[in-house]
Amino acid sequence: MIILSPWLLTEEGKYEFRQGKDAEKEAAQVAARCPHFQPDEEEEQVADENCSCYNCRYRRWTQESFLCLKL
Numbered sequence: 087m088i089i090l091s092p093w094l095l096t097e098e099g100k101y102e103f104r105q106g107k108d109a110e111k112e113a114a115q116v117a118a119r120c121p122h123f124q125p126d127e128e129e130e131q132v133a134d135e136n137c138s139c140y141n142c143r144y145r146r147w148t149q150e151s152f153l154c155l156k157l
Contacts, residue, residue: 092116093157101157103139106150113139122156
């Protein structure tokens with residue numbers, strides 16, 4: 087079995103979420119295991135699941151997905 091990391095390393099050395107902007111289940115699973123997760127301000131949250139990378143204060147949106155500023 088091959089297990090892929092949920093992250094792509096960009097040319098700039100940043101970590102971008104491999105699944106994009108429409109993978110709520112996967113983003114919640116990653117956030118549940120992340121020691122850096124901190125919920126963003128309520129008005130900035132976009133996912134139904136509170137503990138989700140999509141709702142983390144350390145994510146920055148990109149055109150296709152988001153970057154994690156803590157990795």
